Each structure stands twice: as structure tokens, then as C-alpha cells.
Amino acid sequence: MPDRIRVSLGSAVVLGLIQGNADVMPTTIYLMTYHPGKCDANCAFCPQARSSRGKAGMLSRITWPSFPMRDVVSGVMMISHGGPVERLCIQALNYDGVFQDLVVLVTEFRESTNAPISVCCQPLDATQIGELAQAGVDRICFAVDTATRELFDKVKGRDVGGPYVWDEHFEALKTAVKTLGRGRVSTHIIVSLGETDEEIVHLIQELVDMGVYPGLFAFTPVPGTMLYDRPQPSLRRYRRIQIAHYLITQGKARVENMIFADGGKIIGFGVSSGELKRIVETGEPFMTSGCPSCNRPFYNERPGGPIYNYPRRLLRDDVLTVMSEAELGGCLR
Secondary structure, eight states: OOSEEEEOHHHHHHTTSSOOOOSSOOSEEEEEEOOSSOOSSOOTTOTTSTTOOSOTTEETTEEOOEEEHHHHHHHHHHHTTTSSOOEEEEEOOOOTTHHHHHHHHHHHHHTTOOSOEEEEOSOOOHHHHHHHHHHTOOEEEOOOBSSSHHHHHHHTSGGGTOSOOHHHHHHHHHHHHHHHOTTSEEEEEEEOSSOOHHHHHHHHHHHHHHTEEEEEEEOOOOTTSTTTTSOOOOHHHHHHHHHHHHHHHTTSOOGGGOEEOTTSOEEEOSSOHHHHHHHHHHOGGGBOOSSTTOOOTTSSSOTTSOOSSBSSOOOHHHHHHHHHHHTOGGGOO
């Protein structure tokens, strides 16, 4: 068994590994494989990337301190009995031996909790996916991150000296759906890596049709990464993509019925203004999207805002705020 494992700061508080308070606690325990070096991959947005000068204990803007594995297992075991753990999510760096580490970690945690376990890692083949499922994985994620093949090459693939290939990611996702079934495979899409609204919404539809759930992230510049100087998406743009994402993933609209202006900006959502207003007023499109029970508090934002993904149910004032940010006036008439 690996001697150590990284734990997101909020998860470490929930597990009793450190003392602290937070406005919103995670509903999933977020873990990351411990590796003394950098990741073999070289994703331009990631502080774990091979050429990144970012801190080894960072992922996005979250700190992930390392702890002895036995302490983390004990913490998970203690709070699993009537506690707040709804899911465990193991993030994996890419390095020699990582798959074997994942099998051991999943097996160990499966013996410690009945909570479902997700793994987010590099693309795997059918045999490896089956082995993780046998060990106790409920859900698997291979992160595409970008909306187009060209951006993938620039951000994760050959243009940055990364090991990843667009077609191989999609083949792995299709294999995972065949192995685990529809609804048990996820991916990530990051907004504001250079794509248009139309490109990202088309990808969301393609993934949903494949049986893959795309979790939505706002690009977050992290010191030491290649894309540190890139800005986050505007709230107006992100809100509108969140709405399109919600409509597609919930089966309420399809991309073919949506309207895009010149330059690919989304201006119509493929539902009536009354239906759009009703859905937006629930606040659900603006909550964190990902695996079931994933709320990922403040992964893309500081608690003081602006908030891209709400880690809790929106209050009435929150709904009014996001409606204003989305500038939906023309769509609601």
C-alpha cells in the first residue's frame, strides 16, 4: 500500500486530519495519489504538470497536503458510520506504477467505507477498467478538458510535449461506457481555453449521447503554470454555458435546437422562455456539476467570489444574482 496520499484541504478537515472551518464542507472526500515528483503529463493549466513551476501540493487553486495513508484510512472509516461521506474521489497523477497504486488504494478504501468511489486518471484499457471495477470503483473519469482536437493538442497533447492524444481519450471513454455502463463514466470540460460557446456545447451533446457525463469547470489561472496569464471566463459566458449544459445533460434540450450568433456565442437555448425562466429560477444549472454528490467547494473560486460553481443549493438572492450575470433578458421575453 502507498505510504502517503494527498487530501484536499476541506476533505482533511472533514476527516479530522487538521483543524479548520469552512463556509461549505465537501460532500465528497477528495484524494490524490502521492508521488514525490511531478506528473509525467504536461497539461498547460495544471500545477502538477511536468514543466510547471507550481507547488507540488496544489491542484487548481486548492491545497492538497499529504498524510500517512493509515491516518486517512482511519479517518474515512470513522466518519463513514453515519457521517457526511457521500463519495470518495481519487485523482491520479500520471507516473510509472500509478495504475497499481490505484488498485491498491481503491481496494483499501473499499474495505473502509460503503460510500461509492470515483477515480479520475489517465486513459485506461478495458482490462484495467474492469480491474478497478472489481476492486470497487463505482465511476471512472478521463478528463478531455478541451472542446476541440486543436485545443487538446495545444493544452494537453503534442504541442506541450504531453502524452495524450484526443482520439485515445475518446476511445477510452467509449470503452469505459461499454465496461461500466452508461451513466457511470465522466469527463471534465474547462471553459475559456480558447473555444467558442458553440464548440463546447456541441461537445457536451456528443459526450451525453455517448453515455458520458461532462463536469463543467471554469478555467482557473494558477501561478507557475503555462496558462497563468490567461483570464477566467466572464460570468455572463459561464452562466450561459452552464444553462446549456444543464438542459442537455437533463435531456430538456439538444444542441441542434440552440441558436448561436456569429463567433459562436450562444443566444438561444432551444426551450420556451417560460421553461427557461422556470429552470433558471431553481438555481440548479449553476451548482457544481460532476459525479453524484460532488460539490467541489471553491475549486475554481475564492469564497468571497465571484462564484462560478455553487457548492450548495442557491438562495433566492443567489438566483437573482446569477440571472443578472447571465443577462437573459432577451431570452425570457
